[in-house]
Amino acid sequence: MVWLKRAGLPILAHAGALTPLALLIWNFFHDQLTANPIQYITFRTGKTALVLLVLALACTPLNVLFGLKQAVALRKPFGLYAFLYAALHFVTFVGLDYQFDPELLKEAIFKKRYALVGFAAFLALLPLAVTSTRGWMRRLGKNWKRLHRLVYLAALLAVVHFVWLVKSDVREPLAYGAGVIVLLALRLKSVRRASAKLREKLVGKQGECRQVAVHEDLR
Amino acid sequence: MEKIPSSEITPESVYLSRRRFVGSLGALAASALLPSGLRAADRFEELRKELTPLKSITSYNNFYEFSTQKEAVAGLSQGFRTSPWTVKVSGHVRNPATLDIDDLRKKFPQEERIYRLRCVEGWSMVIPWMGFPLASLLKIVEPTEKAKFVRFETLLDTKQMPGQGASWYSWPYVEGLRLDEAMNDLAILATGLYGNPLPPQNGAPIRLVVPWKYGFKSIKSIVKIELVGSMPISLWMRAAPNEYGFYANVNPAVDHPRWSQSSERRIGEFFRRKTLPFNGYSEQVAHLYAGMDLRRNY
Incomplete structure (x- = not known):
């Protein structure tokens, strides 16, 4: 039971992150990808990548502000899954939709701003996925954390990509944008200090101790 | 019944090549000799081999009055009441009229038109419509000299069309054509699809179906x-004037x-196709835009 308690959250996270892919495969074999499957796969993988990116960004604040330590361990899998879906999204667009047509790709890069920022977001995620291993963490030392701040940029670019893709109704992309901005704001020093003070008042000294440790972790 | 001697029956291959010969003649010189409708009908037949399956045509729809999700429209629109239904024709006309849909169907002979449909979103279909030329209706109401454009309006009914609750669009859906575009034989009012309503x-x-324009015009x-x-x-000019022109x-x-x-x-299809100018209908419509800068008048 203790095992389940400890492993429960990661299992849930892995299962949750793989479900969209499983569904996509199921829908593929059951002819449920609409009359325009390539475009539909592009939408679905892109949306899933963004959701997972938001979840990855939520892990640290969940720990810092609410003391949910287990969330920290989920940051890496969420980030990697986000990259997996972003890669599927990118390959579907470039390979299946545009079929590596140089003219179309040139047009996408130079004329389609949405494609350009989408591509930039993907490029920002790429080194993070590569350096996600323990070995790279050790090798990069302090710079690892610096490098991995690129995820903030990737998330913002992904939101802009989404905003520029919708016709007129920007509610959904802006909701994601608001989520990302809140999650980034929670990382500001002033916000963290305020929350630490609040926690101090609420939980007393014990909380303060923990807060210091958490501060270190966040840096 | 008269029997045709077997010597007079045309072998299929000869029939086909003859058709091809007539077709090429038509393309070469017939514009002055044949009524444009006949040539057009021949063109429509060529597309019969490329027809998009009915299931795709009825399950992938841009109809924002119901949903912005193309695959959700079919389900949401099932209870839509289309009877009784009237179309009011008014404005600068000598004979304004309010026509019942059943009368319209009876009054104007329904013909099949197989057209390409090109959506602005980069996908296309080939659809066998049933309908009649818009020009037939316009001739009956007799536009006056003041009439320069035709303005069309979709039903406004938020109860039946939940998408019309979206306040960032100016409902009802409005579209328009220049009068000469509307009078072109390719522009039809469709009432059927694959032989059914x-x-x-x-x-x-x-x-409306105007096959040389992006789908949202129809x-x-x-x-x-x-x-x-x-x-x-x-509606689209209001929503995003930099993206959608008249x-x-x-x-x-x-x-x-x-x-x-x-x-x-x-x-x-898996591979992409080159998009054709005027969706492949240049011969019939390009003259409408002679001298116009189509980059500006997008």
Whole structure:
């Protein structure tokens, strides 16, 4: 039971992150990808990548502000899954939709701003996925954390990509944008200090101790 | 019954080559000799081999009155009431009229037109419509000299069309054509699809089809047709004037900020196709835009 308690959250996270892919495969074999499957796969993988990116960004604040330590361990899998879906999204667009047509790709890069920022977001995620291993963490030392701040940029670019893709109704992309901005704001020093003070008042000294440790972790 | 001697029966191969010969003659010189409708009918037949399956046509619909999700429209539109239904024709006309949909069907002989449909989003279909030329209706109401444009309006009914609750669009859906565009034989009012009445998701009971323009110009579920003196402002022109102009002719040379207009994916096909100017109907419509800068008049 203790095992389940400890492993429960990661299992849930892995299962949750793989479900969209499983569904996509199921829908593929059951002819449920609409009359325009390539475009539909592009939408679905892109949306899933963004959701997972938001979840990855939520892990640290969940720990810092609410003391949910287990969330920290989920940051890496969420980030990697986000990259997996972003890669599927990118390959579907470039390979299946545009079929590596140089003219179309040139047009996408130079004329389609949405494609350009989408591509930039993907490029920002790429080194993070590569350096996600323990070995790279050790090798990069302090710079690892610096490098991995690129995820903030990737998330913002992904939101802009989404905003520029919708016709007129920007509610959904802006909701994601608001989520990302809140999650980034929670990382500001002033916000963290305020929350630490609040926690101090609420939980007393014990909380303060923990807060210091958490501060270190966040840096 | 008279028997035809077997010596006079044309072998299929000869029949086909003869048709091809007539076809090429038509393309070469017949514009002055044959009525354009006949040539057009021949062209429509060529597309019969490429027909998009009915299931795709009825399950992948841009009809924002119901949903912005193309795959959700069919389900949401099933209870849509299309009877009784009237179309009011008014404005600068000598004989304004309010026509019942059943009368319209009876009054104007329904013919099949197989057209390409090119959506601005970069996908396309080949659809066998049933309908009649818009010009036939306009001739009956007799536009006056003041009439320069035709303005079309979709039903406004938020109870039946939940998408019309979205306040960032100016409902009802409005579209327009220049009068000479509207009088072109290719522009039809469609009431059927694959030989059956239009399903709700495809714009029942009556819709416009202008195959040389992007799909959004072909307004669905029409209740009002008005002959007006100035250019109507369509819903999409209001929503995003930098993206959608009044003309919206299919044009691979004019770019859109999101979708490639140089090529398209035909629904059901894996490889993309080159998009044709005026969606392949240059011969019939290019003359309407002689001397116009189509980059500006997008």
